[in-house]
Amino acid sequence: MAYSNAFAALADPTRREVFERLAQGPRSVGDLAEGLPVSRPAVSQHLKVLKEAGLVTDHPEGARRVYQIDPQGLGQMRAWLDRFWDAALAAFQAEVERDDDKEDEA
Amino acid sequence: MAYSNAFAALADPTRREVFERLAQGPRSVGDLAEGLPVSRPAVSQHLKVLKEAGLVTDHPEGARRVYQIDPQGLGQMRAWLDRFWDAALAAFQAEVERDDDKEDEA
DNA sequence: GCTTACGGTAAGTCATGGCTTACTCAAACG
DNA sequence: CGTTTGAGTAAGCCATGACTTACCGTAAGC
Numbered sequence: 001m002a003y004s005n006a007f008a009a010l011a012d013p014t015r016r017e018v019f020e021r022l023a024q025g026p027r028s029v030g031d032l033a034e035g036l037p038v039s040r041p042a043v044s045q046h047l048k049v050l051k052e053a054g055l056v057t058d059h060p061e062g063a064r065r066v067y068q069i070d071p072q073g074l075g076q077m078r079a080w081l082d083r084f085w086d087a088a089l090a091a092f093q094a095e096v097e098r099d100d101d102k103e104d105e106a
Numbered sequence: 107m108a109y110s111n112a113f114a115a116l117a118d119p120t121r122r123e124v125f126e127r128l129a130q131g132p133r134s135v136g137d138l139a140e141g142l143p144v145s146r147p148a149v150s151q152h153l154k155v156l157k158e159a160g161l162v163t164d165h166p167e168g169a170r171r172v173y174q175i176d177p178q179g180l181g182q183m184r185a186w187l188d189r190f191w192d193a194a195l196a197a198f199q200a201e202v203e204r205d206d207d208k209e210d211e212a
Numbered sequence: 213g214c215t216t217a218c219g220g221t222a223a224g225t226c227a228t229g230g231c232t233t234a235c236t237c238a239a240a241c242g
Numbered sequence: 243c244g245t246t247t248g249a250g251t252a253a254g255c256c257a258t259g260a261c262t263t264a265c266c267g268t269a270a271g272c
Contacts, residue, residue, distance in 0.1 A: 131217085134218080134219090135218075135219055135220090136217090136218065136219075146218090146219075147220080147221085149219095150219060150220055150221085151220090151221095154220085169217065169218050169219085170216095170218065170219085171219065171220090172227095211216080
């Protein structure tokens with residue numbers, strides 16, 4: 001359920017960039033917007049999406065608002081991906097063996 | 107690099123649905139389109155995106171074209187997420203401790 | 213060889229969403 | 243208190259992308 005928002009959130013390159021910067025430590029909005037090629041309001045909007053996806057949290061710090069990574073959304077994504085991981089490896093293995101059979105025939 | 111396409115690919119609900127069906131085993135295009143609320147060409151287009159993201163592979167089987175999950179794209183996504191996992195947990199832990207300090211003050 | 217099933221491509225429509233500027237509000241600072 | 247700094251919201255623009263129908267290629271079956 002919730003992981004769907006997380007995938008959509010990280011689908012955007014600018015949002016991934018914001019997220020990567022936050023991985024290096026908590027940052028304020030203006031601080032994040034500093035090195036980015038988009039305006040500060042744009043960063044604000046991206047942070048809102050990341051927050052709703054459970055990927056970041058924020059708390060006021062004086063006049064500033066400091067954002068940091070939230071492990072929750074990250075964990076949900078990992079759990080969802082892991083659901084497919086084993087099945088995917090098994091399917092891949094089956095394909096490899098089928099190809100081997102074909103080579104034996106040739 | 108490549109994982110960026112994978113996140114964008116799985117951001118779409120219909121594409122996730124296709125992907126989940128493929129997790130239960132290889133399927134043909136028409137077979138996949140059967141239970142979905144969209145047309146067969148739409149499914150074809152989705153499969154193209156998933157393929158370019160390294161999330162599925164396909165091979166002809168007579169007149170049909172059979173798709174199945176490719177562990178490659180999945181693996182890249184997992185690797186990317188894992189890069190942040192430890193940092194996220196550490197940040198979360200730091201926040202909890204900071205909150206505890208506040209409570210001690212109160 | 214003609215027809216029928218399967219599936220990718222083309223073209224066009226419509227909604228979503230990422231961006232901007234302008235504004236509003238709240239907290240610090242003098 | 244007035245000003246300045248920090249940040250979210252509103253409104254509008256424009257590109258992208260998810261979908262449709264119509265069409266084209268190709269492999270199988272009589």
